[in-house]
Amino acid sequence: MAIIGIDLGTTNSLAAVWRNGKSELIPNAAGDVLTPSVVSVDEDGGVLVGRAARDRLISHPERTAARFKRFMGTSKTYTLGSRTFTPEDLSSLVLRALRQDAEACLGEPIEEAVVSVPAYFTEAQRAATKRAAALAGLKVERLVNEPSAAAVAGHIGREEEDKVCLVFDLGGGTLDVSLVERFSSVVSVTAVSGDNRLGGADFDLAVARGFCEDCGLDFGGLTPRQRELLVRQAEACKMALTSQEMVLMSVDDGTVSATLPLSNEWMIRKCGPLFRRMTAPIQRVFLDSGISFQDLDDLVLVGGSSHMPAVRRYIARFLHKDPARNSRPDTAVALGAGICAGMKARAGDLKELVLTDVCPFTLGVSRYNESEPERDLMSPIIERNSVLPSSKMGIYYTIRDGQDKVDVQVYQGEHRYCADNTLLGRLLVPVPPAPRGRQSIRIRFTYDINGLLEVEVVNEAGHAERLVLQNKDMSAEEAERRLKELSRLKLHPRDQEEYRAMVARGERLYAVTVGSLREQVGTLLDWYQKVLSSQEALKIAKATKRLDRFFDQAEAYLGDAALPPPEPSGDEEEEL
Structure with missing residues (x-):
């Protein structure tokens, strides 16, 4: 039975599955891979999810909910028509829709999933996400941090071994920043930080407020329907500015009428505080990891809001690093969740891949x-x-x-x-x-x-x-x-077979050498034992490879003298 990966997003959600040696996105009933994370209740009490619900945000704002992911793990409720929902309830409806689309696409029941969450989600928010999955009929043992999923997606199919990447994940409602090291088959998250109250929705609101300010309108005095119309128009203009230098924002609903030209420079001015908030998590991950800006090899931008040229320019200027060109902002997290689902299902072609993560809070x-x-x-x-x-x-x-x-x-x-x-x-x-x-x-x-x-x-x-x-x-x-x-965590890594074999190999070399070479072998064995004590997969993988290379060179130098003694034959044992 297939296990799917799900990117449960603030604005859109996606599902993916590992098959045929790759992570594949699963289309929904409309043939799209993006399902809007919007729920609406119609006049007959029926529930709409996805695009149909999103279209009702303007026409029926009192019966429609969006951006509820931001309130996972809180006591906030939404009243849609005559029914009341928690953020978990609404998220479960989106997850159920994704599950049903996956079952229709794959032709088999789906009972288990790996779901991505912002790296900076608290334990309460993670527990709420699991409850939402359970309500959707999905067993979720594994939650994967969104930047970690994006890093895994970027790792598959690449030949580079040793790289330090910053994954900057700006979605519709949250910002996650992670420093990730890739080495051989290990993808290791070194440090995470973020802001659970900063995302594309905040930029939409800031643009809408900035528009009202320049046009002499009172945003707070508008009706809920007018505010939603204005925010949707702001979102459309924000998206248009990804490919145009200038757009015209115009609103006319019979009672409110205004027009204003917008540019990326105008948006940077109006959204200045939001841009400045983006830099604090970046500085924190470098400080926590002990890695400098100069050690950064790749800048990977993830999340729909990272499409904004203003965001890309701002982050590139701050880090003095251009974003990687081959990143897939909209789908990277879902594709990575699909890979993690394949790992969970123990897919044969993913057995060598190791993903390590970190604790986001003390x-x-x-x-x-x-x-x-x-x-x-x-x-x-x-x-x-x-x-x-x-x-x-x-x-x-x-x-x-x-x-x-x-x-x-x-x-x-x-x-x-x-x-x-x-x-x-x-x-x-x-x-x-x-x-x-x-x-x-x-x-x-x-x-x-x-x-x-x-x-x-x-x-x-x-x-x-x-x-x-x-x-x-x-x-x-x-x-x-x-x-x-x-x-099993309390069993030391040096007790694992692979590492015992490496230590035994070093001890054998120590026994057959003398002088400075013996001293080198002893020093490296002491160092390796300390690395094993860290219990960190990335450090151990690097150390094991370095030690293996040194032992290869030492054995080549020693020739036959480095060979282990032959195993006694049955006859010899009998004679003994």
Whole structure:
């Protein structure tokens, strides 16, 4: 049974499938690959999704909803006619339409999907996305970050091995920025940042407001229908400016009439604050990764809003780098999600491909603040941009004489004070009473690529408590299965067969060499063990290739002396 990849977008959504050795976009019932992420309820109570719904944004704005992805994971509701929907409900209707189109195209039932989400989506937003998929009849174990999907799409079919790419993903409602390293069959996300409230919809609104400002109109005083008409006209002009130097924006609905020539320069002036907001996430990923602007090999622009010449010029000028010409802004994320679906289905032609991702937010626990006891401090355990899956530990001590329990509070966020971050969960752990600072607990966080966090707390007596923080739609059986997978993270990479073989090869070379060559082999083995300790696939892949090349040269130099001793034959064993 096929697994499909889905790009659930703010403006448009797409689906793709891995078959015949490539990721293929799936057309909808109208023959298009883009399905507008719009839902409308008609007068008879019927639900419309896609293009038909989008056409009703102007004629029936009170019965139509768009751009609801921005409010995933919140309590916002939409009243369309006599019915009320949550953002998850509306997203599920779009996902259901994509599933039905995929079933019609592929001729088989679709029960599972890999869905892309903005890299900077919080755990609440990711959980909401999974709930929406479940409502659409889709099992979703894997969410893939949109820039990661775009990076994978760019990797397939390319010969270059070692490259650093910045993926700038400006969609209809969100901005994601990721630094990605490609090496051999490993695509590794090094750092992510973004803005969940910045996208093409904000530019549409800014253009509409700028138009009203220059034409002497009060945007806030217009009716909902007039505002929607103006925003749709602004969107059309914005899109026209991708291929024209000047466009004429004109609105006339009988009560409001105005005309104004627009240019990209005019748009940069009116949208100045939005452009400036784009640079902060870019600076953050370079700072977090330790990579400089000069090390950047490729600038990949993704998302429909990156078509805007003003955006392309602004980012190119800021980075002193021209965008890659072969990027596919509208379809790259969907194609990458299709590749990830193929990986999930264990397609034979994708077995060698490895995709690593990072944790977008810091995860930690509360720590006593001696200077301000009423304001606990955040103590990070897994910091943002740590490679996933990740398993890390911190040691903490009692703060009061005779303390017999510790309240472990788990938080997500970047702020210094816990109150400014998001509380994910808590558990009480007993400790033997003792003077302050004499008893300790070890807190281990184990976090997987699908958003499952295991918190394990062990006191000095060996008593352990465990808290599993999971997406709300995950069954107990599914959580237990994933926990078994997580337990393997605690096995060191050096225990894996490939790496054991590389270490054994080095130890054999060390045994048959002397002098400076033996010293070199020993130094490289020590270095390799440290790289294995990082548990980062990209670093390990690079180190393994470097070590393999050195061992090849050493063995060629040593000739027959480097060969392993022959295996004893059966006769020899019998004689022994």
